[in-house]
Amino acid sequence: xxxxxRLLADTIAVGLRRAAMAVDVAYDGxxxxxxxxxxxxxxxxxxxxxxxxxxxxVCRWVAEQQLTTRVLLLTAAVGVYDRxxxxxxxxxxxxxxxxxxxxxxxxxxxxxxxxAPALPPVLKxxxxxxxxxxxxxxxxxxxxxxxxxxxxxLHTLMRAQGQAVxxxxxxxxxxxxxxxxxxxxxxxxxxxxxxxxxxxxxxQTVPRAGYRxxxx
Numbered sequence: 001x002x003x004x005x006r007l008l009a010d011t012i013a014v015g016l017r018r019a020a021m022a023v024d025v026a027y028d029g030x031x032x033x034x035x036x037x038x039x040x041x042x043x044x045x046x047x048x049x050x051x052x053x054x055x056x057x058v059c060r061w062v063a064e065q066q067l068t069t070r071v072l073l074l075t076a077a078v079g080v081y082d083r084x085x086x087x088x089x090x091x092x093x094x095x096x097x098x099x100x101x102x103x104x105x106x107x108x109x110x111x112x113x114x115x116a117p118a119l120p121p122v123l124k125x126x127x128x129x130x131x132x133x134x135x136x137x138x139x140x141x142x143x144x145x146x147x148x149x150x151x152x153x154l155h156t157l158m159r160a161q162g163q164a165v166x167x168x169x170x171x172x173x174x175x176x177x178x179x180x181x182x183x184x185x186x187x188x189x190x191x192x193x194x195x196x197x198x199x200x201x202x203x204q205t206v207p208r209a210g211y212r213x214x215x216x
Contacts, residue, residue: 001025002032002058003047003074012045012104017176019105020135020152024177029053033061039172041069042112045104048075056089063090070111074099109133123158125214126202130158139197149174150193153186157203157213164209 003009004027013023026032030052046055059071070092093107109132123130127140137144152174167186194203204212
């Protein structure tokens with residue numbers, strides 16, 4: 001999330017985190033590019049009018065680098081020409097201010113599903129059904145009451161389609177950049193998630209590789 005209006009940027013970040021997304025915040029274009037160079041993001045939400053490099057500049061840079069990161073541009077401009085121009089820069093979607101926060105969440109989720117490989121909005125494995133749009137999950141028809149982080153971990157593991165996901169990748173994709181990399185939050189969250197999922201075990205530990213759901 002990048003916007004020079006700090007209160008707005010921080011507010012959006014809090015809302016996206018409540019929707020079980022890991023969010024880093026930048027307050028200008030230069031910071032945004034620096035973070036994208038270091039971290040792998042599914043989606044970048046960029047305000048078009050920022051100092052130190054506009055959202056347009058960041059969008060153009062992402063396109064030039066041929067990154068898989070999807071770009072959603074935010075702007076107060078409402079004209080058709082502005083929208084066309086933004087999409088022409090390489091943006092994947094466009095949202096005008098003010099906007100309904102539920103729509104922003106839905107658009108970010110839709111863009112995240114378009115990262116390679118593209119995945120459906122409802123994921124299924126080992127009797128678990130996870131609906132990203134409604135943020136609900138069940139196992140064998142039993143509704144699961146998951147915290148945001150538990151939902152995020154389960155989503156990340158199911159997106160991997162049987163491949164192991166490292167602790168480092170879970171920290172990067174479910175938590176944010178301020179999380180202590182030596183913290184045991186992943187282990188604790190996986191433990192409580194396993195308990196809620198019940199028997200037989202759904203989340204498997206892969207020695208020296210991380211965790212997975214389903215078979216590779």
